[in-house]
Amino acid sequence: MKKINSIQKWLPFQKILDNGIIMLKDYSYIKILKITPINYNLKSNLEKEAILNSYKLFLKTCNFDIQILIQNTKKDLSQNISKINKNNYQNKKIKKISEEYINYIQTLNNNKNVSSKNYFILIKNSQENKKEKLNLEKEKIIINKLNEKYFKIKECLNRCGNNVMEINNKKELIEILYNFYYI
Numbered sequence: 001m002k003k004i005n006s007i008q009k010w011l012p013f014q015k016i017l018d019n020g021i022i023m024l025k026d027y028s029y030i031k032i033l034k035i036t037p038i039n040y041n042l043k044s045n046l047e048k049e050a051i052l053n054s055y056k057l058f059l060k061t062c063n064f065d066i067q068i069l070i071q072n073t074k075k076d077l078s079q080n081i082s083k084i085n086k087n088n089y090q091n092k093k094i095k096k097i098s099e100e101y102i103n104y105i106q107t108l109n110n111n112k113n114v115s116s117k118n119y120f121i122l123i124k125n126s127q128e129n130k131k132e133k134l135n136l137e138k139e140k141i142i143i144n145k146l147n148e149k150y151f152k153i154k155e156c157l158n159r160c161g162n163n164v165m166e167i168n169n170k171k172e173l174i175e176i177l178y179n180f181y182y183i
Helices: 045-061 078-086 092-112 136-159 170-182
Strands: 013-016 022-024 029-036 066-074 115-125 163-166
Touching: 013 170, 029 136, 045 136, 066 170, 078 092, 115 136, 136 163
Parallel strands: none
Antiparallel strands: 013 022, 022 029, 029 115, 029 163, 066 115
């Protein structure tokens, strides 16, 4: 009989700490940052130049490895449609407009597969001897280093106009990881 391994053995995660930092099985740590980008195309040429210069500074300042991930998620428009349907409009013109709008949303969703993008930066801090299990003091040092990197990234990307948030909620972190592996 063939032995079946569980998915937990395959995944590289050992545990998620209360502060949202992920400990991997090799005793390295990862912090995930969510980035809300600006719409670069709407900026003037002068603003674009300033943004690019700030981004160059970000790349020069971050003298550590980062990973940029873009997550595409299909939008579920059923809630939007049900909200429109809930309103029992008495006015025939408004009712007709709302029905046409629902048809438009459904057609758009079917033809273009409406989706949203989430942007993340992963920062990792590894220890030199990966076989050695960390004690609490060494773990605190690594977490502090990850937080320093987070603040450096946040400061630099804020200059570009982007909003940077650390993911420190376990539930949200698990959902993000699930979407990375599921999709």
